[in-house]
Amino acid sequence: MVKEKIKAVDFFCSGGGMSFGMLKAGIQVLAGIDFDENCKETYEANIGGAQFILADVFKLKEKELEDRLSLKKNDDDLLLIGCSPCQFWSIINTDKKKSKKSKNLLKEFRRFVEYFNPGYVVVENVPGVLRKKKESGLGGFIKWLNKNGYKVHFDVHEVSEYGVPQHRKRFTLIANRITSCEITPIPVKGEKITVRDVIGEHNGFPKVSPGHKDETPFLHTVAGLKKINLDRLAVTPKNGGTRLAYVNNEELAPKCHKGKIDGFKDVYGRMWWDRPSPTITTKFFSLSNGRFGHPEEDRAISLREGAVLQSFPKDYIFKTTSIANTARMIGNAVPPKYAEAVGKSILNNHTKWQNSKQEQGR
Template identity: 75%
Template sequence: MPENTILKNNYHSITGLKAVDFFCSGGGMSYGLQNSGIEIIAGIDFDKNCEQTYKANIKTAEFILADVFDLKESDLETKLSLKKNDDNLVLIGCSPCQFWSIINTDKKKSKDTKNLLKEFRRFVEYFTPGYVVVENVPGVLTKKRESGLSGLINWLKKNKYKVHYDVHEVSEYGVPQHRKRFTLIANRITKKKIAPIKSEKRLTVRDVIGLANGFPNVNPGNKDQSDFMHTVAGLEDINKKRLLLTDKNGGTRIAYADIEELAPKCHKNDSINFKDTYGRMWWDRPSPTITTKFFSISNGRFAHPEEDRAISLREGAVLQSFPKNYIFKTTSIANTARMIGNAVPPKYAESIGNAIVQNHRNGAV
């Protein structure tokens, strides 16, 4: 079966579950949910740059280019022919999360996004769907009052939803990557709290990249014009020399920490802090968190376990659990990496969808 075939299982034909994906970006959450058997009827995002990618992969859905601050509940109701109190409706809110991230980012740039969860709540209250899903950085939980999470949870409980929320490690759910994500799943169909369904096997870097998985050896600066996008950022000469000295399979910059001309100035004679920077991935472990800068070895442990280069765009995508034939319609390495790094890992989304489908089937019996 082709990798990007939409999997229609028996649950879908019985339940008729359908979803609207707010802040859909390039479609990671939508793709995973549709593979669990949930029909995606619409994806909503204000970023036109993600429209073509979303349309290329989530073909059952309508892409709605809109800023949620300006979008009215009644307009969405009319446009999609939605019904209030629909047991089969799933509303998903995976809002951009930079403001609540524990990573040191520019909060001024992301300030406009900090109230997106509160805007999503408007639609939840208006439609009262059968299911609500929220996925975000763990920081949204530690700042749950400021982020609007407390208000949403209180409203859901008051309106008889069973609410599961916690921080999950996605490597336990079929994603070959260490990544912690806050997830809320609420339902008013059964009296059971439902959580993402864990996978039986924990995947590693070796399971998804390398020659055995269809990734030929390439050099820094390789440009792949095909949809496979085995494209790699270039390397300065000094970084080429650094990688030549870095041990294969998990090596770090410690190998040249005492070499005057190679040690980064900020790390010179420092063998303790920021060891992942310029480091290689391990073959037999999940990868580190794939960030929006995974194409650069200076931004983390993003060097290939064996080859002297950063991982490629497609390698970053499969470590995020996108299939190898997922199509990215973007204009640059940086834009593609941003879309991949910001995505909900599809396999994790699928584990959420499987839990919803299972719950819905049991509730219908």
């Protein structure tokens, strides 16, 4: 008996974080689908052997995808992945009008799952999609999966448990119609990976100043800082310091923070060396958007530092045109190490099933 490899199609693939993790787990990625053409070069530079399909999922037809990738219906070895943009369901205060269209992406993804009836389905999103199960379409999707013979796991997972040096909570659904087993991501044993484990001079990140532009693929590029923010960082304690260091300083404290010792303390703060980083958002290059100050140097973290805190390897290639575009791609990504944990759990299930079939055939 020839054991077939699991084949995956990654919807809403962006720059390839999920696809890269699946490849590392041992799953063949056939294609990534995204409507943002700015993702194409980055995806193709890193996800070997996969096609990048530039398409709007609202307009993409099931038969069109079937023909393009030579997919089969009811394929036990097929995995469909849907990591749709999640701004609409995020608790972060973003403009919901701009992201309103994205709230229906899960329903569009479901259309392809119903058509192909694959062996496995993965959905990854913000925890908010679980709190709004009815509005997001998640509740109906789970009911459909259960009704059609899938064993469904869905929960919110903390990615630092899976080898990612970052605190980040993500909703994950893994559906399996091959066995009766509930598949859950495989945690990494041992202590959590911290900021010190992946950045700093000892990890190949030379000291740089605000505004440093790295023209090499390493992309150790840092946003510039106004003098007021340089002055704030100068008095912010190393290794986890916050705005409380100057909360009563007439010149340094922002008006909205002056004298306030409660409330949100992460903005303008430094990361801790010996903890996982805070959640890497799309604005991680900016001190005013979170605890994105370097633990020791007087600057925000660089693009590459943000990428490795998301668990991208140091040689991952980002083909983008600006700091903001690169940071958006990195911040929106599924951390590859977490994707790898999901992929390994699916592969383990599939291998056991294949071995069982082989034993029965003897």
